[in-house]
Amino acid sequence: MKLKRILALLLAVVMVFALAACSNKTDDTKANTEGGKTPETEANNPGSGNELAGTYEIKVWCAENVVELMKKQIDDFNAKNTDGIVIKATVQNVGEGDAATQMITDVDAGGDLFCFADDQFARLVQAGALSKLGTQASEFVTKNNDAGSVKAATINGEIYAYPMTADNTYFMYYDKTVITDPTSLDKIIADCEAADKQLCFDLGNGWYLASFFFGAGCTSDWATDKDGHWVVNDTFDSAEGLIAMKGMNKVMSSPKFDSKSNAAEFDNGAAVVVSGTWDSGTAKSILGDKMGVAALPKFTVDGKDYELGSFMGYKMVGVKPQSDAVKAAALHKLAQYLTGAEAQTERFSTVGWGPSNLDAMKSDAVQNDPVLAAVAEQAKRAVVQNVPDGWWNLAAALSSVTKETGDEAALKDALKTYHDGIELLKNLKPGLLFVGAWNGWNNAAVEDTYMLSGDGDVLSLTLEVPESDYMGGRIVNNGKWESDKGYAQITTGKELAKDLGADNPDNNIVFVEAGTYKVTINTTTNEITLEKVG
Numbered sequence: 001m002k003l004k005r006i007l008a009l010l011l012a013v014v015m016v017f018a019l020a021a022c023s024n025k026t027d028d029t030k031a032n033t034e035g036g037k038t039p040e041t042e043a044n045n046p047g048s049g050n051e052l053a054g055t056y057e058i059k060v061w062c063a064e065n066v067v068e069l070m071k072k073q074i075d076d077f078n079a080k081n082t083d084g085i086v087i088k089a090t091v092q093n094v095g096e097g098d099a100a101t102q103m104i105t106d107v108d109a110g111g112d113l114f115c116f117a118d119d120q121f122a123r124l125v126q127a128g129a130l131s132k133l134g135t136q137a138s139e140f141v142t143k144n145n146d147a148g149s150v151k152a153a154t155i156n157g158e159i160y161a162y163p164m165t166a167d168n169t170y171f172m173y174y175d176k177t178v179i180t181d182p183t184s185l186d187k188i189i190a191d192c193e194a195a196d197k198q199l200c201f202d203l204g205n206g207w208y209l210a211s212f213f214f215g216a217g218c219t220s221d222w223a224t225d226k227d228g229h230w231v232v233n234d235t236f237d238s239a240e241g242l243i244a245m246k247g248m249n250k251v252m253s254s255p256k257f258d259s260k261s262n263a264a265e266f267d268n269g270a271a272v273v274v275s276g277t278w279d280s281g282t283a284k285s286i287l288g289d290k291m292g293v294a295a296l297p298k299f300t301v302d303g304k305d306y307e308l309g310s311f312m313g314y315k316m317v318g319v320k321p322q323s324d325a326v327k328a329a330a331l332h333k334l335a336q337y338l339t340g341a342e343a344q345t346e347r348f349s350t351v352g353w354g355p356s357n358l359d360a361m362k363s364d365a366v367q368n369d370p371v372l373a374a375v376a377e378q379a380k381r382a383v384v385q386n387v388p389d390g391w392w393n394l395a396a397a398l399s400s401v402t403k404e405t406g407d408e409a410a411l412k413d414a415l416k417t418y419h420d421g422i423e424l425l426k427n428l429k430p431g432l433l434f435v436g437a438w439n440g441w442n443n444a445a446v447e448d449t450y451m452l453s454g455d456g457d458v459l460s461l462t463l464e465v466p467e468s469d470y471m472g473g474r475i476v477n478n479g480k481w482e483s484d485k486g487y488a489q490i491t492t493g494k495e496l497a498k499d500l501g502a503d504n505p506d507n508n509i510v511f512v513e514a515g516t517y518k519v520t521i522n523t524t525t526n527e528i529t530l531e532k533v534g
Helices: 039-044 046-052 064-080 096-105 118-126 135-144 147-152 185-195 206-216 239-252 263-268 277-290 325-338 341-351 370-379 391-404 408-426 486-490 494-499
Strands: 054-062 085-093 113-117 171-175 198-200 220-224 230-234 270-275 291-294 298-301 304-307 310-312 315-319 382-384 434-436 458-465 472-475 515-522 527-532
Touching (some): 054 096, 064 085, 085 325, 113 118, 147 382, 171 263, 185 198, 198 263, 206 304, 206 310, 206 382, 206 391, 239 391, 239 408, 263 277, 277 291, 291 370, 315 325, 391 408
Parallel strands (some): 054 085, 198 270
Antiparallel strands (some): 171 270, 171 291
16 A cells, blocks of 8 residues: 555654663773762762863764864863863764764764754654753753743753754845835735746745744644653644635745745845845845845735744754763763853854854844844744654645645645644654665655554554665664564565665665565564565
8 A cells, every 4th residue: 555645754763772872981980989970960060070070082963064163162161161071072074954863873873962953852862862951951951041942952841952053943035125015925925026036935845834824823733742652733724724825825826936945046036035044144145235134024814914933943962871970971061061152152153053042142243133133033933843754744745735726625625634644643653764765765755755553562554665676665763673683584685785785784674576565563572574465
């Protein structure tokens, strides 16, 4: 049975194994000799500084454009901390969007301290890749950061990361010589049509199109309970959702609408581009003094105005769980320094990242920055991004219908299909993903990505495997399979996977011939079975 394309891409990983990282502290004798030490007490008790004194060799992951700054700030920490901590860090270029995938594939090999985007947060927690903060570390986070970033670092009432930025949202860059009123979408459309200029708004992307739904009053809020089941409040399939669809149709029906989000489009005749802070340099270089920046405008449906909302995302610093409590404490000290006011202010002045730290937000440089002023205004109607991976394609599927028609019945049908997908998605256990690799693991097409579903601990899927040079698939986990279980039990094609260049043939199922297959996983025993059923 081929699964519907719009329900295809679901959740990223987790069959959680409790893995502990080995300490490589220069003096390992301290690891277990000091009675009663924990990451919480050591990381937050100034009087215990001497107990942390020592040299620690660690691995740090961050984005390429801040690697050198990260090295400098670690050196600053070494010079300024009064605990006698010396960090010898190997700083590696692993971007915030890639960190989670690499961490959950092999937690043990991951960075001791790593930066990641908040949309990766839930699966990192589920994979056991983040060290939960203790009471005082949690107080450090809540006291020093804006409320949205604290919420983004919290799951089931516990904080697992240190907020580093509060600027990952979208707003509007515009040409001031064309746009006469940046607060009204109707007037923006009229101005663009009159001037024969493009209005760029990537409404084929769920991240951007959600702005209409949030503006109309809809929610899509996702959390997990203590048993790992989804607790979901999603109201897109509603009267408010229909208002959002009508608002989208109005802008998508304009002949000047262009579903793009890159400020480089100003060079191609655009007068408006909805994008984020990452595009500020490009927008400024093209528009110069003509550049306007503003929060998203209001849209009008049936005579009533609605202010466009947005998602708000955050960058975080995570600490990998450690077997050495003293090393863990030192890492938490470093993480607090790297997310403190001084470091965040320096990061803003160097690479333009908007701070989450309340004191850094108050600095004159931040307050006077027009881009961050737009971020701050948009943040008033932004929603913390906490949706699972499978949500994005369900939301994006609304776009094509909305562009094709403004017919109310068709829009309601699209919302009903979306609702059915949400019901299926929320009833799955978070954390299992099967990806068809006939197009390659790293670029598997959406339609080749499948969900596993079922009752209790036994989940399964049935899928059609086409003729292909590489008829393979992979179920990602954050541990290694035992030799008598999992893939070793069923991957008779393992050697074929090696021959075909699979990066990690132990984590691949290779179908040696086309057909219909049933894949079953027992999440308690980790046993996987594969049966050809047609």
